Amino acid sequence: MEDFLAGWVGGASSVVVGHPLDTVKTRLQAGTGYGNTLKCILTVYKKESVAGFFKGMSFPLASIAVYNSVVFGVFSNTQKFLTQYRSGESQPSRSLSDLILASMLSGVVSVGLGGPVDLIKIRLQMQTQPFLKANLHLKPKAKDLWNQPKYKGPVHCVTSIVQKDGLMGLYRGANAMLLRDVPGYCLYFIPYVFICEWITPDNYTDANPYTVWLAGGIAGAISWGTATPMDVVKSRLQADGVYYNKYKGVMDCISQSYQKEGLKVFFRGITVNAIRGFPMSATMFLAYELSLKALRRDQTVTVTNP
Structure with a gap:
């Protein structure tokens, strides 16, 4: 249970640190007219002030904490289960095969819980994104809706999607998220574990906070950087469908994006992803590990001093 609680604390911390750059990343990947990263930041600030970078944060803050709680809990408990099943030991092993299986299972679980969270977050982040100029054939009344917010908030966004597309609309x-997260979590947890072991002195049993922070940051930068191509596809599919559906699925999105913008489109936002991945993941792992130690210390005190 302490793994789930510590994951909740780590998830909440990472949302606060990473959301501003996540907004920039989403606008670059799914929006139009933002150009490069710097221009996107200046445009958002000019049109929406600082509050624009935190648009849509309330929903992920309330839900991603729970989502990360489950992901970290599943990863840790899967490791423990595999170790106990093979050798009967209680401490999770650092076997590469165990780490891969635990990471892949975490990726699958993350889609089940995080798919709707990501969808709502992206829809709210894209509120001010104007329609493409190609849609000038729409009636004047429809054009007036372009710059008006579609959703009044997270709850209204959820109900609107369900009413229009049913529960599966969430x-x-x-599918794109699954293709992103299964390999993505392998490149998230595995580098973190091995970097921690590599930079922790032999005479220490546990990594110190600086080691956890550094290893978590590097792992996050690697994971988010390599996940960018499929992250672009996922963002476009989830941002699509506010007024009409442009893409029919993953392959159609890849095909249309490549035909119109070339191969470089799949690396849009890679700089923001890598930069954002470091502080967000460093904060997440540090908060997770510190919370885990605090919870286990309290548990020990409770057991030894009834």
Whole structure:
């Protein structure tokens, strides 16, 4: 249970640190007219002030904490289960095969819980994104809706999607998210574990906070950087469908994006992803590890001093 609680604390911390750059990343990947990273930041600030970078944060803050709680809990407990099944030991092993299986299972679980969270977050982040100029054939009344917010908030966004597309509408882009997160979590947890072991002195049993922070940051930068191509596809699929559906699925999104913008489109936002991945993941792992130690210390005190 302490793994789930510590994951909750780590998830909440990472949302606060990473959301501003996540907004920039989403606008670059799924929006139009933002150009490069710097221009996107200046445009958002000019049109929406600082509050624009935190648009849509309330929903992920309330839900991603729970989502990360489950992901970290599943990863840790899967490791323990595999170790106990093979050798009967209680401490999780650092076997590469165990780490891969635990990471892949975490990726699958993350889609089930995180798909709707990501969808709502992206829809709210894209509120001010104007329609493409190609849609000038729409009636004047429809054009007036372009710059008006479609959703009044997270709850209204959820109900609108369900009314329009049913419950499965909340999982739009889930296939792309699965293709992103299963390998993505392998490149998230595995580098973290091995970097921690590599830079922790032999005479220490546990990594110190600086080691955890550094290893978590590097792992996050690697994971988010390599996940960018499929992250672009996922963001486009989830941002699509506010007024009409442009893409029919993952392959159609890849095909249309490549035909119109070339191969470089799949690396849009890679700089923001890598930069954002470091502080966000460093904060997440540090908060997770510190919370875990605090919870286990309290548990020990409770057991030894009834």
